[in-house]
Amino acid sequence: MRxxxxxxxxxxxxxxxxxxxxxxxxxxxxxxEGEDATDDLTxxxxxYYELIDxxxxxxxxxxxxDQCNAILTIHPGAGGTxxxxxxxxxxxxxxxYAEREGFKTEVIxxxxxxxAGLKSATVEISGPFAYGYLKAExxxxxLVRISPFDAxxxxxxxxxxxxxxxxxEDDNELVIDESDLRIDTFRASGAxxxxxxxxxxxxxxxxxxxxxxVQCQNxxxxxxxxxxxxxxxxxxLAELEEQRKLxxxxxxxxxxxDIAWGSQIRSYVLHPYKMVKDHRTSEExxxxxxVLDGDLREFIRAYLLRQxxxxxxxxx
Numbered sequence: 001m002r003x004x005x006x007x008x009x010x011x012x013x014x015x016x017x018x019x020x021x022x023x024x025x026x027x028x029x030x031x032x033e034g035e036d037a038t039d040d041l042t043x044x045x046x047x048y049y050e051l052i053d054x055x056x057x058x059x060x061x062x063x064x065x066d067q068c069n070a071i072l073t074i075h076p077g078a079g080g081t082x083x084x085x086x087x088x089x090x091x092x093x094x095x096x097y098a099e100r101e102g103f104k105t106e107v108i109x110x111x112x113x114x115x116a117g118l119k120s121a122t123v124e125i126s127g128p129f130a131y132g133y134l135k136a137e138x139x140x141x142x143l144v145r146i147s148p149f150d151a152x153x154x155x156x157x158x159x160x161x162x163x164x165x166x167x168x169e170d171d172n173e174l175v176i177d178e179s180d181l182r183i184d185t186f187r188a189s190g191a192x193x194x195x196x197x198x199x200x201x202x203x204x205x206x207x208x209x210x211x212x213x214v215q216c217q218n219x220x221x222x223x224x225x226x227x228x229x230x231x232x233x234x235x236x237l238a239e240l241e242e243q244r245k246l247x248x249x250x251x252x253x254x255x256x257x258d259i260a261w262g263s264q265i266r267s268y269v270l271h272p273y274k275m276v277k278d279h280r281t282s283e284e285x286x287x288x289x290x291v292l293d294g295d296l297r298e299f300i301r302a303y304l305l306r307q308x309x310x311x312x313x314x315x316x
Contacts, residue, residue: 006067009128013055020048053301058129060304062311065166066132071108071235074121077140077159084117086143086158089292091121094137094162096294103127108216108228116149122216122232124167131166136303137296138164139265146271155271159264167231168238176234182206183226188217203229212236266299268292281306 027041061067074091076083098105104126111119125134140161147156168174188202202217203225214236216229266278268288276285276299283302285291291299 003067006128010058013051013058017048017051017055020044020051024048057133057301057304060308061129061132063132063135065168065239066129066135068131068166068168069124069126070131070134071165071167071232072123072125072134072137073163073165074118074123075161075163076113076117076119077161079156079158081113081115081117081149082147082156083158083160084113084115084119085149086117086141087119087121087160088113088117089143090141090160090162091118091123093292093294093296094123094125094134097296098125098127098130098294100294101127101133103130107218108232109218122214126167131164132304133300134164136300137162140263142264142267144267144269144271165232165235165239168235174234174238174241176207176230176237180208182208185222201225205229205233207233207237210237210240212240278302 023044024041027037027044030037031041072094074087076087095105106124108124109120109122113119140159143158145156146153150156184204186202186204201220201222202215203222204213204215206213212233214229214232216225219225265280266276269275270288274286274288276288276291278299281302283299
């Protein structure tokens, strides 16, 4: 069904392109005959190029799991409150990005920081090619700013790790041995209200052979939390197996680096100047506020283009 839906979307995309092209040609003819259709023509051309942009990005998504939904995990680096606050800024950025793209979001796990921000968060982002786009975000993100938590108003550098994995609903080749799992239950933590549970409903699952740890505490039901945690674990293991098959461990080296200086994939500088720069593609933006509000399209496009060029060169 997922493959069918993807093919149907591609057909609709082609039909929309053809229709918009025809609209542009008709409006040009009307203007040539003396009718005032400037605004309509401008609007049609804008939509046409936006659709071309979307089509080009889709063409760069050819990975086995690019069509899947994505699970995004956020972990602050060393630095206490500073890094935890940076993690919460990134959490908001990706939620806003999902909103911009029309994706659905479900918070699987969220742990508040001691004073501000968050200790960790896991979000499932659902939509066409969600993982294909968000795989560009895996790595360490660096923030430079005047700290709002420093009374002396000094400049601080903070780091946060983002890890994106595909949601694997069913993989007959992936068998998880129950004896390889350590399952712990604990009481969910939170800021209060509906986040407080009176029973040990939160679940933490450790896959002993790989050391992968996942947890879920957003549901009051222990069974629902376990099912969600297993889905996350299955996705993490499937991604790991895919990396082994493709012998592409080096391509995700950013995920395995320390969450510290020198390992970042992207820097967000708010002081002494304003700039966001991706160190993999050299893509830049002089408006960090817009980027932090979820405008990631150009950074993702640059990453996908770089990957496409690399894949083509390896094939040749």
